[in-house]
Amino acid sequence: MQFIDLKSQYSGIEDAIKTRINTVLEHGQFILGPEVAELETQLAEFVGVAHCVGMSSGTDALLAAMMGLEIGRGDEVITTPFTFIATAEMIALLGARPVFVDIDPVTYNLNPALLEDAITGRTRAIMPVALYGQCANMDAINAVAAQHRLPVIEDAAQSFGASNQGRRSCGLSRIGCTSFFPSKPLGGYGDGGACFTDDATLAARLRELRNHGQERRYHHPRLGLNGRLDTLQAAILLEKLRIFPAEIEARVRIGERYTRLFNECGAVSTAAGTDAPVITPTIAPSNISVYAQYTIQVANRDEVAAQLTAQGIPTAVHYPLPLNQQPVFDCGFGAECTPISAAIAQRVLSLPMHPYLTDDAQDRIIAAVAEITGLT
Structure with a gap:
């Protein structure tokens, strides 16, 4: 049994993927080729925003x-400790x-009710994460941010295709960032991401930043990075995007x-507490989750995992140690500062989840978990 079954997906689009790859090999524009712009246009339309800027990874998109x-240095960015390290890693990397x-x-997402107490004169942004494929409470987060004139950066690495209040993830704040890592809901065959x-001004700046801060050839008004999305990955994602709506429906059906x-x-x-042998995820009524993990x-x-x-x-554990307890972050936040994250990190277990999971396989997983945990 596969935790995430990419082979079944590939078997259905193999010919189309090979055609896309061959087209790139023939035109030879491997960096910022036409497929990148084509993908950016389609992704922006899918999300419902004016601009999409392809990036080399979801991590680089956040950066x-x-x-x-x-x-930069001396600034503060508010985020969640219960996520993958890239979120806080990029904050710290900038100083x-x-x-x-x-x-x-x-929901396991950042609690908006705790934001006010965390905002200081050095706060420059709020970066919620849409964990496990479900958007955070963006209306509440945006409301607090607006009161303090702060931008919100949605880390949507796990939630591309999800929605909140009928609006797509990545289009819920000043900037949305996602990942096209192979295991993500929309994944390539290597690293990739997008903002x-x-x-429009910010989008233009992002395009410069991903290309070494270059405004035009060999003219660099700002420091940037090598953050371009490969043309081959864009070509692959174009074909995967074509089947993505059907995969979202399958993810919702399987998760439910x-x-x-x-x-x-x-x-x-x-919502019922933590005494039951098994606690299932709760999806907020305003959300449609893509179940990046179940x-x-x-x-x-x-x-249980053994x-x-x-x-x-x-199985997998997402995530066994909150970021504020990671040795790399000596930032004055111990486990006592985030007790919910600390407690849940000891209990979470991710089960196989992908659009091609069969009912028989799912029934086997459920029966095994029920037997091991003593469910009635």
Whole structure:
């Protein structure tokens, strides 16, 4: 059993992918070739924003977004500790200080109610993460940000294709950033990412930043980075984008089926607390999740994972240690500052999740988890 099955996806689009790749090989424009602009246009239309700027990775997209906002040494950026390291890593790489705000215990996303107390005179941006494929409470976050005249950068590495209040992820704030890492909901065959914005001036700045700060050939008004999206990856993503709406529907169906069948076995939603053997994810009524991961909470997580592995069912932990507890971040935020993140990090377990997961495979996973955890 595959945790994420990319082979099944490829089997359905193999000929189209090969045609796209061959086209690039024939025209030879491997850097910023025509497929990049074509993809950017289609992605912007999909999200519903004016501008998309392809990037070499989701990590570089976050870095470029903050560089575009001129965030640097001595500044502070508020974010969540319960995510992959890239979010805070890019803040620190610019010399800024990540300020960690704890998560909502139901959605696992940044808790807007805690933002006010975290804002200081040095705060330059708020960077929520759309964890596990579900958007954060962007209306509430944007409202706080607007009161303090702060930009919001949506880290949508896990949520491309998701929506909040009928609007697509990546189009919910000043800048949205996503990743096209192969395991993401829309993934390439290597690294890739993108920034999204309605701000034409910011989009132009991002295009310069991704190309060594170059405004025109050999003319550099700003420091930048080598952050260009490869033409080959753009070509692959164009074909994957064509089937992406159907894959979103499949992800929603499979994610909802997981929750329904688990709950029929005696699991409960996150809103019910942490005493049940299995706690299933809760999707906010205003959200459509793309289930980048299907993540449950269990007691004795490592033992449950080991028993599933013994039965041939792969699992993963997203994430075992909150960022404010990582040794690289000595920023004055201990586990006691983010108790919800600290507690949930000990319990989360991600199960196989992809658009090609069969009912039979899913039934096997649910039955195994129910037996191991003692669900009724």
